[in-house]
Amino acid sequence: MTPRPRAIVWSVARHSLLLAGAAFILLPFVWMISTASKPQTEIFTKSIHFIPHSFALWDNFATAFGKANLWRFLLNGVVVTVSIFVLQVLIALPAAYALAKLRFAGREVLFALVLFCILIPPQATAIPVFLLFHQFGILDSYAALIVPFTISAFGIFLMRQFFKTVPDDLIEAARMDGISEFGIVWRVMLPTAIPALTAFGIFSVVAHWNDYFWPLIVLNSEHLRTPPLGVASFRNEEAGTNYGPLMAAAIVIIAPLVVAFLLAQRRFIEGITLTGIK
Amino acid sequence: MAKIELNGIRKTFDQTAILKGIDLAIEDGEFIALIGPSGCGKSTLLRIIAGLEPQSSGEVRIDGVQVDGIRPSARNLAMVFQSYALYPHLTVFDNIAVPLRMRRHSALARMPLVGRLLPGRARTEHGIREDVERVAAQLELSALLKRKPGQLSGGQRQRVAVGRAIVRQPVGFLFDEPLSNLDAKLRVHMRAELAQLHRQLKATFVYVTHDQAEAMTMSSRIAVMIEGNIVQIGTPAEVYENPRDIRVAEFVGSPKINAMPGVIREDRGLEVLGRQLRLNTTAAAGRCTVCVRPERMELGHGPGAIAGIVTHLEHLGAEAFIHVKVDRIDLPLLARVSPDQQLPEIGSAIHLGFSANAVRIFDAAGKRIDVTAPARSERVREKALG
Numbered sequence: 001m002t003p004r005p006r007a008i009v010w011s012v013a014r015h016s017l018l019l020a021g022a023a024f025i026l027l028p029f030v031w032m033i034s035t036a037s038k039p040q041t042e043i044f045t046k047s048i049h050f051i052p053h054s055f056a057l058w059d060n061f062a063t064a065f066g067k068a069n070l071w072r073f074l075l076n077g078v079v080v081t082v083s084i085f086v087l088q089v090l091i092a093l094p095a096a097y098a099l100a101k102l103r104f105a106g107r108e109v110l111f112a113l114v115l116f117c118i119l120i121p122p123q124a125t126a127i128p129v130f131l132l133f134h135q136f137g138i139l140d141s142y143a144a145l146i147v148p149f150t151i152s153a154f155g156i157f158l159m160r161q162f163f164k165t166v167p168d169d170l171i172e173a174a175r176m177d178g179i180s181e182f183g184i185v186w187r188v189m190l191p192t193a194i195p196a197l198t199a200f201g202i203f204s205v206v207a208h209w210n211d212y213f214w215p216l217i218v219l220n221s222e223h224l225r226t227p228p229l230g231v232a233s234f235r236n237e238e239a240g241t242n243y244g245p246l247m248a249a250a251i252v253i254i255a256p257l258v259v260a261f262l263l264a265q266r267r268f269i270e271g272i273t274l275t276g277i278k
Numbered sequence: 279m280a281k282i283e284l285n286g287i288r289k290t291f292d293q294t295a296i297l298k299g300i301d302l303a304i305e306d307g308e309f310i311a312l313i314g315p316s317g318c319g320k321s322t323l324l325r326i327i328a329g330l331e332p333q334s335s336g337e338v339r340i341d342g343v344q345v346d347g348i349r350p351s352a353r354n355l356a357m358v359f360q361s362y363a364l365y366p367h368l369t370v371f372d373n374i375a376v377p378l379r380m381r382r383h384s385a386l387a388r389m390p391l392v393g394r395l396l397p398g399r400a401r402t403e404h405g406i407r408e409d410v411e412r413v414a415a416q417l418e419l420s421a422l423l424k425r426k427p428g429q430l431s432g433g434q435r436q437r438v439a440v441g442r443a444i445v446r447q448p449v450g451f452l453f454d455e456p457l458s459n460l461d462a463k464l465r466v467h468m469r470a471e472l473a474q475l476h477r478q479l480k481a482t483f484v485y486v487t488h489d490q491a492e493a494m495t496m497s498s499r500i501a502v503m504i505e506g507n508i509v510q511i512g513t514p515a516e517v518y519e520n521p522r523d524i525r526v527a528e529f530v531g532s533p534k535i536n537a538m539p540g541v542i543r544e545d546r547g548l549e550v551l552g553r554q555l556r557l558n559t560t561a562a563a564g565r566c567t568v569c570v571r572p573e574r575m576e577l578g579h580g581p582g583a584i585a586g587i588v589t590h591l592e593h594l595g596a597e598a599f600i601h602v603k604v605d606r607i608d609l610p611l612l613a614r615v616s617p618d619q620q621l622p623e624i625g626s627a628i629h630l631g632f633s634a635n636a637v638r639i640f641d642a643a644g645k646r647i648d649v650t651a652p653a654r655s656e657r658v659r660e661k662a663l664g
Contacts, residue, residue: 167361167363169359169360169361169362169363170361170363170365172325172328172330172350172357172359172363173357173359173363173364173365173442174365174376175330175349175350175351176328176330176350176351176355176356176357176377177351177376177377177380177442178351178352178377178380178381179351179376179380183380188365191365191366191367191368192366192367
């Protein structure tokens with residue numbers, strides 16, 4: 001019975017450490033919500049207080065929605081992320097199927113090239129792609145936001161690894177039943193790959209919803225701005241130093257991802273354990 | 279219904295020869311079993327017939343038509359896989375309906391959403407429903423049509439796989455070890471069901487297995503494949519009683535046939551373990567192997583009986599196996615006896631004998647040697663003369 005008190009001490013220490021870590025990570029979010037709930041006069045006080053003395057969240061939301069077209073930014077975010085994901089799937093699935101299940105000369109070399117592409121950071125190709133799009137004259141458009149991400153080397157790699165685990169018998173049964181090779185991709189492989197596809201979807205949507213770098217480079221028009229860019233411009237031009245509405249706008253743009261996470265928490269965790277990364 | 283002919287089928291993977299020139303004519307409506315140890319190429323041969331694997335050389339003909347280069351689905355054969363290969367996301371009904379939908383609907387009608395609007399689709403779909411339900415009733419799957427494969431037992435999945443194969447009425451069926459994932463009891467049951475199905479459909483069945491009990495009980499002919507060659511083709515009784523090669527003799531039959539070293543003498547007589555057999559052969563003198571099935575071994579003394587020590591007994595209820603260690607042979611000899619009789623004790627000395635017609639002799643290369651018993655009438659006459 002002697003180790004009992006020591007176990008309690010250890011347990012307390014452990015939990016305090018974890019709580020401290022959690023608090024550290026949550027603090028910016030709490031600060032954002034707190035700031036968004038304060039009137040202008042309370043934001044710039046010397047004393048730190050999380051609970052606002054006068055609750056101004058709804059006013060700040062109203063100001064944010066009034067000053068900038070937040071709905072438009074959210075819509076742009078949805079259009080861009082959904083288009084990117086759909087196109088990525090259309091390209092990655094057949095490619096992954098070929099790399100995993102078809103036998104052809106040079107398959108391993110191609111796969112090595114795909115792996116190599118994962119290593120190239122998007123910033124490295126940003127300037128050449130920008131110049132190319134300038135030549136095509138598609139800068140400052142939805143196409144400029146979507147096209148560079150339609151071929152996802154990571155997506156091809158992830159789906160290829162998953163397809164490797166699908167038994168060959170299933171594919172051969174499909175061939176005997178008269179399903180074409182493309183039919184096999186969509187009718188047989190896609191339904192069995194839903195968990196992997198969900199994982200990939202999570203990574204893709206989160207990455208492109210939050211992407212700041214590329215939209216900043218290719219966009220000029222305000223009506224095409226994606227949510228992070230919209231909020232950033234908000235700070236510079238629209239709201240000036242008015243941090244209340246700015247934080248309220250930040251809440252609005254992260255809300256879809258937070259809600260999606262809460263709704264599909266189990267899938268998120270499954271997806272991330274499946275891929276074993278991040 | 280179809281006759282399947284294979285002429286000079288060869289297959290090499292990276293310079294390893296898997297099939298070394300297979301010639302085989304499978305008659306219309308026949309149930310032929312391809313058996314052999316694992317790695318003998320039997321599954322590869324089946325996949326070549328199906329069109330899932332291209333052969334390196336040789337040709338496959340179905341009903342006289344060369345089908346090389348024709349897609350698997352166009353060969354009008356159905357295949358049942360060892361893992362059943364059911365579509366995990368589809369219900370039993372949809373699994374069985376897939377081959378019909380792929381055949382009867384146009385590509386446009388198979389499209390999601392758009393297809394539903396096409397005229398005539400509903401009528402075709404109705405026909406498919408009738409066919410699927412007929413097959414499901416035949417295989418006693420009617421109650422399970424709405425389930426997914428994951429909710430079925432092994433035997434039920436097996437029946438769904440068979441249903442998917444028979445629903446489009448192909449000319450031939452290919453089975454790739456379809457029962458090996460089932461437990462022993464179910465396997466015996468499904469054996470009877472498949473044999474019954476063959477009698478009903480009267481279609482050509484090609485059945486790959488390494489389980490000789492399946493081959494012996496269901497098929498009208500057995501082709502024994504060893505190391506990429508068909509070594510012998512014949513009825514189950516023929517292959518069992520008259521193996522043309524020692525590898526066939528050893529592969530077919532469980533427990534394994536007893537093999538003993540023997541000698542063909544210059545005077546055409548035969549000896550085994552130094553004892554003379556009352557048999558003659560026309561083969562050249564030299565070493566040979568004398569084989570006797572365990573059930574043809576007899577306990578007790580007699581002319582030419584072999585002495586040994588009982589090392590192990592296996593009592594299986596309906597029969598018993600006696601393992602007898604004999605000098606100069608590594609493996610113990612096996613005798614399969616009725617358990618009614620008094621079984622010898624382990625460690626006791628025993629004599630084993632066998633009659634002349636139980637003996638199968640193979641030369642040093644493993645080929646069967648024909649032997650003749652000196653005609654009894656001749657011997658009688660000799661005696662009479664003497």
